[in-house]
Amino acid sequence: MDLDEGARTTRRRGAELEAAILDAAWDVLTERGYARLTIEAVAERAQTSRPVLYRRWPTRADLLRAAIEHHRAQHVTAVPDTGSLRGDVLAALRDLNRHRADVVIVLGTALSDYYAETGSSPEELRRLILGNRRTMDTILERAAARGELDPARLSPMIRTLPFTLHRHELLMTLRPASDAFLVTVVDEVFLPLATGR
Missing domain, CATH: 1.10.357 (Tetracycline Repressor; domain 2)
Structure with missing residues (x-):
């Protein structure tokens, strides 16, 4: 099953999909570092397609900043x-x-x-x-x-x-x-x- 088909099968949309992508980006970053934080690696981890990521974050730097903000928002005390x-x-x-x-x-x-x-x-x-x-x-x-x-x-x-x-x-x-x-x-x-x- 390719990633596009997997993305359609899970039917995640909106905030749920975005959270899954940003969680995946954080995981890839902490495991592999920024050098290996690629759109491809995050799409694979999030089980979605690369165009889904590129529509939201045109560069991996944009994706990194969004992942950091998402991680911070989950740990507000x-x-x-x-x-x-x-x-x-x-x-x-x-x-x-x-x-x-x-x-x-x-x-x-x-x-x-x-x-x-x-x-x-x-x-x-x-x-x-x-x-x-x-x-x-x-x-x-x-x-x-x-x-x-x-x-x-x-x-x-x-x-x-x-x-x-x-x-x-x-x-x-x-x-x-x-x-x-x-x-x-x-x-x-x-x-x-x-x-x-």
Whole structure:
């Protein structure tokens, strides 16, 4: 059975078909890297035809960006609100570690050909992955309202430090960080700098 016939047999349309394609694109990307993310490979994995993909995403760079956005949308979580700065930052790091570690690793290891092909950088895709989420801003605003810290102490570097250190650990080990690492980042690095205690 050829792919066109298979696509007709499954009769997926609209959002269902698009989700299947984007899931397939994400799987191909994480397994093979961007160099082997081809329209043909994704069509085969999604059990559809190449023209179906080309109608939606004219280039594989377009397909990659759509797959990243789709993956992000499947893993949206609320900003933690544990009642303490320490609890909120740890919860946010643990959530990132559980649900987005694979994305960070892919950004750092599998996309060198994408960056060369498009002239972009990991920062551009990082913004795409994170979207408009301002998790740390919300956490810090709540902590300031509770009197746990003085916002004037927080330089841009300190504000993002837990996530920067986490991202570094992911890229150095190519696996999710240990919980002991996350606790150390919060207790021994971030909180002393953010609160002065």
